[in-house]
Amino acid sequence: MVALGFRNAGRSVPRLVAVTLLIGAGFFLMLVMHAIGRAVEAHTAALQRSVDATLQVRAAGSMGHVNMVAQSDILPPEALDKVKAIPYVEKVETYLLAMTPTEGHNFAMVVGVNPGDTKRLESHGEAGTGRIIAGRDLTAADRGKRVGVMGQGFARWAGIHPDKLPAELILDLTRTHPVIFALDRPAAKLSIVGVYASGYVFGDMQLFMPLDTFREIYGVPRGLSWLYVKADSAANVASVERAIRAALGEQADIIAPATVAEFQTTTTRSVLRLTAAGMALSALLLAVIVYFVMLLVVRQRAWEIGTLKAIGAPNGSIAAAFLAEAFAYGLAGSALGLALFLGFGAPLAKQAFGLAVGPFIPAQYKDTLLDVLSVSAGLDAAQLALVVAVVALVSLAGSAHGLAHIVRLSPLQAMRQE
Amino acid sequence: MALIELRSVSKAYRKGRAEVWALVAIDLSVSERGMVAIVGPSGSGKSSLLHLVGAMDRPSSGEVEVAGQALAALPENALAGFRLRTIGFVFQSFNLIPNLSALENVMLPMEFAGVASNGRQKRAEALLARLGLEARASHRPAELSGGEQQRTAIARALANDPPLVLADEPTGNLDSKTGEMIYELLSEVALERTVLVVTHAEALARRASRVVHIQDGRLSGNG
Numbered sequence: 001m002v003a004l005g006f007r008n009a010g011r012s013v014p015r016l017v018a019v020t021l022l023i024g025a026g027f028f029l030m031l032v033m034h035a036i037g038r039a040v041e042a043h044t045a046a047l048q049r050s051v052d053a054t055l056q057v058r059a060a061g062s063m064g065h066v067n068m069v070a071q072s073d074i075l076p077p078e079a080l081d082k083v084k085a086i087p088y089v090e091k092v093e094t095y096l097l098a099m100t101p102t103e104g105h106n107f108a109m110v111v112g113v114n115p116g117d118t119k120r121l122e123s124h125g126e127a128g129t130g131r132i133i134a135g136r137d138l139t140a141a142d143r144g145k146r147v148g149v150m151g152q153g154f155a156r157w158a159g160i161h162p163d164k165l166p167a168e169l170i171l172d173l174t175r176t177h178p179v180i181f182a183l184d185r186p187a188a189k190l191s192i193v194g195v196y197a198s199g200y201v202f203g204d205m206q207l208f209m210p211l212d213t214f215r216e217i218y219g220v221p222r223g224l225s226w227l228y229v230k231a232d233s234a235a236n237v238a239s240v241e242r243a244i245r246a247a248l249g250e251q252a253d254i255i256a257p258a259t260v261a262e263f264q265t266t267t268t269r270s271v272l273r274l275t276a277a278g279m280a281l282s283a284l285l286l287a288v289i290v291y292f293v294m295l296l297v298v299r300q301r302a303w304e305i306g307t308l309k310a311i312g313a314p315n316g317s318i319a320a321a322f323l324a325e326a327f328a329y330g331l332a333g334s335a336l337g338l339a340l341f342l343g344f345g346a347p348l349a350k351q352a353f354g355l356a357v358g359p360f361i362p363a364q365y366k367d368t369l370l371d372v373l374s375v376s377a378g379l380d381a382a383q384l385a386l387v388v389a390v391v392a393l394v395s396l397a398g399s400a401h402g403l404a405h406i407v408r409l410s411p412l413q414a415m416r417q418e
Numbered sequence: 419m420a421l422i423e424l425r426s427v428s429k430a431y432r433k434g435r436a437e438v439w440a441l442v443a444i445d446l447s448v449s450e451r452g453m454v455a456i457v458g459p460s461g462s463g464k465s466s467l468l469h470l471v472g473a474m475d476r477p478s479s480g481e482v483e484v485a486g487q488a489l490a491a492l493p494e495n496a497l498a499g500f501r502l503r504t505i506g507f508v509f510q511s512f513n514l515i516p517n518l519s520a521l522e523n524v525m526l527p528m529e530f531a532g533v534a535s536n537g538r539q540k541r542a543e544a545l546l547a548r549l550g551l552e553a554r555a556s557h558r559p560a561e562l563s564g565g566e567q568q569r570t571a572i573a574r575a576l577a578n579d580p581p582l583v584l585a586d587e588p589t590g591n592l593d594s595k596t597g598e599m600i601y602e603l604l605s606e607v608a609l610e611r612t613v614l615v616v617t618h619a620e621a622l623a624r625r626a627s628r629v630v631h632i633q634d635g636r637l638s639g640n641g
Contacts, residue, residue, distance in 0.1 A: 001529070004515070004517075004518065007517050007518075008517065010517075011516070011517050303513070304513075304515060304516075307509070307513040307515070308515075308526075309498060309501075310472070310474055310501060310507050310509075310513075311501070311502070311506075311507060311526065311527050311530070311574065311575075312498055312499070312501045312502025312503070312505075312527055312530050312531070312578070313498065313502075313526075313530050314495060314498050314499070314530065315494075315495065315498070317529075317530060410474065410475060410476075410494065411474045411501075412469055412474045412475045
């Protein structure tokens, strides 16, 4: 009977053509919406990959440099444990910072980090991380030792040649600068074991040493300058930020990467909701088309249904035939919709995006997002599965009323309906 | 033993606000094998009687028992199973499924009965051959003459080897010569089972082993 159902779909060629066109248009619309949604998801994922989901935490109102004028407040020791206990926190990296004068009004940064942690350059890591060009990086074995790795600019100023490592560096903590105050600490001798390059002038003016070594040299037994708190995903940055604020209160300033979170909350979510609504409307339209077609079919073939019942067809067999017929219309329409999508999907998706989605997203993305988005009219297994699932669903939903009507009829009632 | 037993069977239809009695207190007993013709003018209730016996409709009152089965007790789905096993229908308008070939039409009741594909094809081919339609097996109804269509319908009615064949004006849409051939076939069929035929045709009634006259919903002569 399933085979009969499929054959029944071809009984009226004009009807098959009309239904295929209508269903094809609905599927095309649905695939376009799906493609837009996927493009925005891909764009968001790319943003998430390219933007660090890391927050910087430092003492409120302070840069946290232990010898910087009016900026020397650091985080209390308990801050680390409080932050580590926050959900979605994947990793916390601890920094201690100081400054040391170089030429004129210039200075270099001295950073204490745990070996193995990221050695971020510049204040928020915007210069990236350095690449060792001579010697070696810090290792776990360097903890507590008087060793360091410095940028090539700072090394040049200090007269250290990358080809002659390890080299000795003397840190004079009593030297001052308009923004650096003197520390009453003895000069420290460090062995420079590596030189890095960052391609960024100020990024090359830094010196990294183990955190314990920094504590000893600068006389900071407790507390931290900065915490770098890595959330487990960009989506959880906002949640982690709220939790840190709740845990540390007014003690800390938090600098969070807002770009991805803002894009996700204002744009990705809106676009995905709109495309989901568009897809749902398309599916509804398809179900309505199938509903009316199958209602017409049931009415036109009442006599045939009556005959089938009279010769002993169980309701299940008749229902299977009508469902197969609805599924055949759905398949024909989806094939047309897929062909249209492959042919015209990408350009029309951009038009549809401008018309249907554009008005609902923030102005700062409206004009540029469409250029950035890569709307693909390609097909993959997930899309094909979606199409087949929608065909099955709308066939079932669209035929339900007609099928219920068939089941209720006695053979004689069916024959007399025509 | 009677194959069909009708006891005090009445059937009323609603026509607007009015109630029209198609059958009134019918008592009828039909034995196994042989042809019984139900004869009467249009609107006399003969088709209604056939529909009740064929479990296509339910009586307003009274009892219908066919092949030992009281039909009133059966739900709709069970009635479909009953029709499948017990009844073969032959309609005035043949009622073949238009987009199936003659062979496929004959195979259809066997598909419902769960007969394996090979088995139903063999039996359908044998039935069509018996009715002289082996060369027309692959043709669709629209490509067959009226007589060929009705013979195909008879083959379909015999597909599941039912004990009872119900024929509603089987020659009503055929010329007299073709009608004669159909009478012949039904007579043959009646040698091995019961054929209950509703007809206007005196010629067919004369071939019946028993003629039941019906008028205004009542049996007027029960020969």
